[in-house]
Amino acid sequence: MRYAIGLEYDGSEFLGWQIQDKGPTVQSCIETAVAKVADHPARVTCCGRTDTGVHALGQVAHFDSDSQRSERNWILGLNSQLPRGVSVLWICQVGDAFHARFSAFSRCYRYRLLNRWIRPAIDARRLSWCRVPLSADKMHQAAQSLLGEHDFTSFRASACQARHAVREIQAIEVKRDGDVVTLEVSANGFLYHMVRNIAGSLLKIGSGERPVEWLAELLDLRDREQAAPTASPEGLYFVGARYPEEFDLPTSGLAFPRGWNLS
Amino acid sequence: MRYAIGLEYDGSEFLGWQIQDKGPTVQSCIETAVAKVADHPARVTCCGRTDTGVHALGQVAHFDSDSQRSERNWILGLNSQLPRGVSVLWICQVGDAFHARFSAFSRCYRYRLLNRWIRPAIDARRLSWCRVPLSADKMHQAAQSLLGEHDFTSFRASACQARHAVREIQAIEVKRDGDVVTLEVSANGFLYHMVRNIAGSLLKIGSGERPVEWLAELLDLRDREQAAPTASPEGLYFVGARYPEEFDLPTSGLAFPRGWNLS
Numbered sequence: 001m002r003y004a005i006g007l008e009y010d011g012s013e014f015l016g017w018q019i020q021d022k023g024p025t026v027q028s029c030i031e032t033a034v035a036k037v038a039d040h041p042a043r044v045t046c047c048g049r050t051d052t053g054v055h056a057l058g059q060v061a062h063f064d065s066d067s068q069r070s071e072r073n074w075i076l077g078l079n080s081q082l083p084r085g086v087s088v089l090w091i092c093q094v095g096d097a098f099h100a101r102f103s104a105f106s107r108c109y110r111y112r113l114l115n116r117w118i119r120p121a122i123d124a125r126r127l128s129w130c131r132v133p134l135s136a137d138k139m140h141q142a143a144q145s146l147l148g149e150h151d152f153t154s155f156r157a158s159a160c161q162a163r164h165a166v167r168e169i170q171a172i173e174v175k176r177d178g179d180v181v182t183l184e185v186s187a188n189g190f191l192y193h194m195v196r197n198i199a200g201s202l203l204k205i206g207s208g209e210r211p212v213e214w215l216a217e218l219l220d221l222r223d224r225e226q227a228a229p230t231a232s233p234e235g236l237y238f239v240g241a242r243y244p245e246e247f248d249l250p251t252s253g254l255a256f257p258r259g260w261n262l263s
Numbered sequence: 264m265r266y267a268i269g270l271e272y273d274g275s276e277f278l279g280w281q282i283q284d285k286g287p288t289v290q291s292c293i294e295t296a297v298a299k300v301a302d303h304p305a306r307v308t309c310c311g312r313t314d315t316g317v318h319a320l321g322q323v324a325h326f327d328s329d330s331q332r333s334e335r336n337w338i339l340g341l342n343s344q345l346p347r348g349v350s351v352l353w354i355c356q357v358g359d360a361f362h363a364r365f366s367a368f369s370r371c372y373r374y375r376l377l378n379r380w381i382r383p384a385i386d387a388r389r390l391s392w393c394r395v396p397l398s399a400d401k402m403h404q405a406a407q408s409l410l411g412e413h414d415f416t417s418f419r420a421s422a423c424q425a426r427h428a429v430r431e432i433q434a435i436e437v438k439r440d441g442d443v444v445t446l447e448v449s450a451n452g453f454l455y456h457m458v459r460n461i462a463g464s465l466l467k468i469g470s471g472e473r474p475v476e477w478l479a480e481l482l483d484l485r486d487r488e489q490a491a492p493t494a495s496p497e498g499l500y501f502v503g504a505r506y507p508e509e510f511d512l513p514t515s516g517l518a519f520p521r522g523w524n525l526s
Contacts, residue, residue, distance in 0.1 A: 008385055010386075085384055088381070121272050
């Protein structure tokens with residue numbers, strides 16, 4: 001049987017999603033927890049492999065198990081085996097056709113940065129930081145030029161292993177709330193470092209170093225060398241993914257699921 | 264010359280404010296930084312000594328120094344010497360009559376808790392957690408009975424060293440924003456663990472375990488044994504303090520101070 005799970009994690013506690021020898025990763029923690037609760041080893045595959053320091057509000061993953069556990073026991077069991085920086089928000093049984101990565105038709109990332117001249121202390125690991133005043137309006141205006149299907153070579157890291165650089169941006173928005181400027185992007189898929197590379201170039205526009213038109217020019221150039229450096233990972237969040245309705249996934253972890261015995 | 268400073272810190276990185284042998288404290292970090300920038304040792308005294316795990320958005324402290332530094336150089340110098348979890352937000356020269364603790368006529372604390380059945384991951388160290396559904400309205404209603412001057416013995420930790428337990432609560436509010444329930448309290452002063460003890464008893468009311476009237480009854484009993492256990496520290500923030508106008512302190516760190524060269 002295949003299970004889909006929803007995950008929240010603090011990326012500052014892990015060396016990214018993917019298993020590696022150098023230290024704890026989200027995947028290694030989840031696989032260890034699933035092995036304990038399911039009582040057998042299991043591979044866990046996620047929707048969007050996040051880098052070191054990148055967070056998730058609604059990561060989606062799947063694994064296979066024939067162990068019989070109630071929804072409640074899966075969730076409580078997994079969370080009791082996981083370190084503090086990662087929580088399973090929901091779990092549901094899905095058909096074998098479901099694949100956390102390949103079935104998703106839309107992903108959403110959020111990039112948050114503190115825009116004040118003093119660095120963040122409380123959210124030092126969960127907010128990026130720009131000390132120069134930014135115009136969120138100009139950033140938003142520039143970002144609109146990325147809407148639709150384009151070749152995003154200019155915003156693709158050299159280590160990217162995707163077959164091609166064409167992606168469709170479905171929505172992109174930059175807004176300010178007090179000292180915090182937020183970029184939110186939805187696309188059918190993302191290239192390696194794509195959001196942080198877009199954020200890096202938008203910062204140059206927001207600070208006035210480059211004109212609003214620069215982002216469209218960069219896109220046309222299809223040259224990573226011309227764009228700004230990659231923005232830092234602390235402010236990046238994998239917000240969530242969308243799947244065909246037939247899989248009937250919860251859109252978010254419910255605060256208090258209907259009929260749940262909370263006692 | 265006496266200087267007042269405003270501080271933001273992530274309490275999860277420190278063993279509270281006060282210097283101790285067991286590990287890093289906010290005070291020890293600030294005193295080390297001031298000694299480097301001022302080029303002489305200095306004692307730093309704060310408005311509200313926070314416990315291990317308790318955060319500050321607007322802690323106020325003072326120290327004495329005759330070293331000549333511009334406002335900009337004090338701030339950049341101190342922040343360059345401080346660990347990532349603490350930032351100096353502002354500094355200003357004050358008269359010798361100023362005392363961060365004794366001159367304050369009002370302090371404000373905020374207690375934030377995540378109210379969902381899944382524990383927090385991203386803000387595990389910055390939010391308390393209650394898995395049982397809470398009525399913020401009932402908590403708010405109950406909290407109003409604490410307004411004004413009262414003997415707060417029922418909400419005073421046994422280790423409290425204050426001479427008496429009479430304090431004046433100037434404002435108290437409980438509200439919900441999505442999954443987060445926030446308690447905010449302003450008072451002329453607080454007893455040891457007072458906010459966390461009030462929060463602990465309000466939780467029993469919010470969950471329905473105790474009636475709304477229970478908080479007023481507890482207050483009248485003047486008996487710590489009758490009240491609920493102390494709520495956990497992760498969700499507690501020292502928000503700020505108020506001082507007589509004559510000291511002319513900034514009310515908050517400005518995002519971009521007027522006339523500041525941001526280059």
